[in-house]
Amino acid sequence: MLESLLRATLLGLQLGVTLALIAAGLTLIFGMMDVINFAHGALYMLGAYIGLVIADLLGSFWLALLLAPLVVGVIGAGIEIFSLRPLYGRNPLYHILLTFGLAIMAQGIIVEIWGARSRRIPAPELLSGSVSVGPVTYPVYWLFVLAFSTILIGTIWIAIERSDLGILMRASAHDTEMVDALGVDVKKVFTAVFVFGAALAAIAGVLLGASRSVHPGMGFGVIIEAFVIVVIGGLGSFKGAIYAALLIGLVIAYGALIAPALTDLFIFTLMAAVLIIKPSGLFGATEAA
Amino acid sequence: MQTSALLGTTAGIAGCLGEGDDTLTVGYVLPFTGVYSLLGDSIVNGFEMYVDEQGGEIDGQEVEFVSRDTEADTDTGVSVARELLVEAGADVLVGPVSSAVAIAMMQTVENESSAIWLNANAGDYRVVQDGCLPYHFRTSFNDWQTSAPLAPWVYENVADNIVLTYADYAFGQNSRDFFAEAFEEAGGEVVDEVTVPLGTDDFSPYMGDIEGSGADAVYSFFAGSDAVNYITQFHEFGLDEEMVQTGSGFLLDEDSLPAQGNAAVGKYSLLHYASNHERTQEFVESYREEHDETPNVYACQGYDSAQAFELAVTEGGTDPDAMVEALRGAEIDSPRGDFSFHPETNDPVQDMYVREVVEGEDGPENEIVETLETVEPPTWGCSLD
Numbered sequence A: 001m002l003e004s005l006l007r008a009t010l011l012g013l014q015l016g017v018t019l020a021l022i023a024a025g026l027t028l029i030f031g032m033m034d035v036i037n038f039a040h041g042a043l044y045m046l047g048a049y050i051g052l053v054i055a056d057l058l059g060s061f062w063l064a065l066l067l068a069p070l071v072v073g074v075i076g077a078g079i080e081i082f083s084l085r086p087l088y089g090r091n092p093l094y095h096i097l098l099t100f101g102l103a104i105m106a107q108g109i110i111v112e113i114w115g116a117r118s119r120r121i122p123a124p125e126l127l128s129g130s131v132s133v134g135p136v137t138y139p140v141y142w143l144f145v146l147a148f149s150t151i152l153i154g155t156i157w158i159a160i161e162r163s164d165l166g167i168l169m170r171a172s173a174h175d176t177e178m179v180d181a182l183g184v185d186v187k188k189v190f191t192a193v194f195v196f197g198a199a200l201a202a203i204a205g206v207l208l209g210a211s212r213s214v215h216p217g218m219g220f221g222v223i224i225e226a227f228v229i230v231v232i233g234g235l236g237s238f239k240g241a242i243y244a245a246l247l248i249g250l251v252i253a254y255g256a257l258i259a260p261a262l263t264d265l266f267i268f269t270l271m272a273a274v275l276i277i278k279p280s281g282l283f284g285a286t287e288a289a
Numbered sequence B: 001m002q003t004s005a006l007l008g009t010t011a012g013i014a015g016c017l018g019e020g021d022d023t024l025t026v027g028y029v030l031p032f033t034g035v036y037s038l039l040g041d042s043i044v045n046g047f048e049m050y051v052d053e054q055g056g057e058i059d060g061q062e063v064e065f066v067s068r069d070t071e072a073d074t075d076t077g078v079s080v081a082r083e084l085l086v087e088a089g090a091d092v093l094v095g096p097v098s099s100a101v102a103i104a105m106m107q108t109v110e111n112e113s114s115a116i117w118l119n120a121n122a123g124d125y126r127v128v129q130d131g132c133l134p135y136h137f138r139t140s141f142n143d144w145q146t147s148a149p150l151a152p153w154v155y156e157n158v159a160d161n162i163v164l165t166y167a168d169y170a171f172g173q174n175s176r177d178f179f180a181e182a183f184e185e186a187g188g189e190v191v192d193e194v195t196v197p198l199g200t201d202d203f204s205p206y207m208g209d210i211e212g213s214g215a216d217a218v219y220s221f222f223a224g225s226d227a228v229n230y231i232t233q234f235h236e237f238g239l240d241e242e243m244v245q246t247g248s249g250f251l252l253d254e255d256s257l258p259a260q261g262n263a264a265v266g267k268y269s270l271l272h273y274a275s276n277h278e279r280t281q282e283f284v285e286s287y288r289e290e291h292d293e294t295p296n297v298y299a300c301q302g303y304d305s306a307q308a309f310e311l312a313v314t315e316g317g318t319d320p321d322a323m324v325e326a327l328r329g330a331e332i333d334s335p336r337g338d339f340s341f342h343p344e345t346n347d348p349v350q351d352m353y354v355r356e357v358v359e360g361e362d363g364p365e366n367e368i369v370e371t372l373e374t375v376e377p378p379t380w381g382c383s384l385d
Helices: A002-033 A040-058 A061-087 A092-114 A140-162 A164-174 A176-181 A186-209 A218-233 A238-258 A260-277 B002-017 B037-053 B074-086 B099-112 B126-131 B150-157 B170-185 B204-212 B224-236 B257-264 B278-291 B297-316 B320-327
Strands: A130-133 A136-139 B023-030 B061-069 B092-094 B116-119 B136-138 B161-167 B189-196 B217-221 B244-248 B268-271 B331-334 B337-341 B348-360 B363-375
Touching: A002 A040, A002 A136, A002 A140, A002 A164, A002 A186, A002 A218, A002 A238, A002 B204, A040 A061, A040 A092, A040 A186, A040 A218, A061 A092, A061 A186, A092 A218, A130 A140, A136 A140, A140 A164, A140 A186, A140 A238, A164 A176, A164 A186, A176 A186, A218 A238, A218 A260, A238 A260, A238 B204, A260 B189, B023 B037, B023 B074, B023 B297, B037 B061, B037 B278, B037 B297, B061 B074, B074 B092, B074 B099, B092 B297, B099 B116, B099 B126, B099 B170, B116 B297, B116 B320, B126 B136, B150 B170, B150 B217, B150 B244, B150 B268, B161 B170, B161 B204, B170 B189, B170 B217, B189 B204, B204 B224, B224 B257, B257 B348, B257 B363, B268 B363, B278 B297, B297 B320, B297 B331, B337 B363
Parallel strands: B023 B061, B023 B092, B092 B116, B116 B136, B161 B189, B161 B217, B217 B244, B244 B268
Antiparallel strands: A130 A136, B268 B348, B331 B337, B337 B348, B348 B363
16 A cells, blocks of 8 residues: 555656646746637647657667757747737737647648557667666666756756746746837747747656656647646746646545545546635736736 | 558459459458558458468469448448358458457358458457357457466466456457456455556556556457556566566467567467468568568458368359358468368367567567467357258
């Protein structure tokens, strides 16, 4: 029992931090740009597929982890500049429809290029096998994912809280017009945030692509969880996304322990409960609006 | 796929216009989009490869193909089937992939009674139990075949106790039931079962339960990306060292093995197809030449559907009842091995292969450990003869 609990906790945390990587970008993009980005799951999936190609060509997982986010970042810049930017200031519905369309297009392109077979990015030799964590046998690779994602998320958190760029980002999210009036090119900040979000999703894609299968439906599954996290954490709140991601990760892991078929029910019940008690989410800032 | 679907449509309209023509119309009721598109495409590839080998003609008649996407949805499947039968004047329906679609289509096929139906995949036993329809011929398998016959083999060769793990939907549940029953009948004990929702990416929460069952072996039903995730994570969690993995052949098939990699090695599964069977080689080579990949079981099912169609037309023309007569109990020279239609159910009676994944030259591959010859499936009360 204790063993199952410990395993589920490790697992929930690992799942939580990887979900945080995805949800962080989603919430920043929403917070700053008011864009509900349904294409975010597609960027995660693109990260995995591009990682697959790089790992195949260069024979290195590490280069895939480094380069795939850069490539996806460039694609993200293209998406932001050429498709999202012309629609700023309009009803958010335009962005929802646009990004949903982009997600479907991405899936079509992926099936066309790579086919519908499931694939997997080979994990590095160095991280193969499993180790004992107390009474639990746990794969080395998964511990690596846990550590890597935690460090990355922690670094980003500190950067957003402390650095000038982070202050600028938070300020832009809070009051775009004021920042614009102060002479900052908000357009560039928007592009940068979108690129950053896309790259984070791609990192998650490569990380998970080595322990889960890479397949054309992977983007749609993850986007629902990511949106639930963003809503629970409070729309646009980075801190909220992290807490909510860990919470959802643990709910999924414990849920699978108690009643696997009901995991989705637990997740949405949690979301409903949070929204009833605190309609703006855990760290939502309704008063700022 | 879009283009070929479009070409199919034009060919279908042309076929309609030429009344009393001497062309044959094949109607594909298959998924060409979404997660099951891989299966739909493979079935079409197999079917058309056989027709191409006959110079594009069957019994001296040209063949036209009309493709309709079922989207693996029951309502769409029914309307697609009706459209193909009524408007396109199909002489044969090929498909579907999903058993839910097959069960939904049944009434329509029976009402129209205008064509034979070659079920190139949908394997739920209830298609036969509930339908028991003379026009329905299964060129694929039924879910009893890919689970039950493995049980006595596992009991004799692997372990006398087992934990069952399966994807929680009709196919997974049927596989569990059939296996458990046969395993207990053989004298074995099912110590536990672990149910996993269909479409799970992360199997690690279930690994503890599997390990905790203390069983010496596992029998599983998972397919597609579930199979890749399950096998990979089973290996990552070190369960290979504690128990022997067995399962239906879909767990370790040609589509999943490349992604599963070394994690698949040493695992056993049962299927009606093995791409390294002597008899299959010719089929595998010509398929590879055309599509640059090892044909999967679905391609073989498509290929055999075309063979069945040829046999039906050669002996029965285009009269559906004469075609049914021609196919009843017929044998087909299948690349998969011995194959004939059961005279009571029109289900396949075929060789089943116990396969072990071994390290091949180009990565892991299935090696036949034992051939279970022409395994006779149950009839579930269906009696067409």
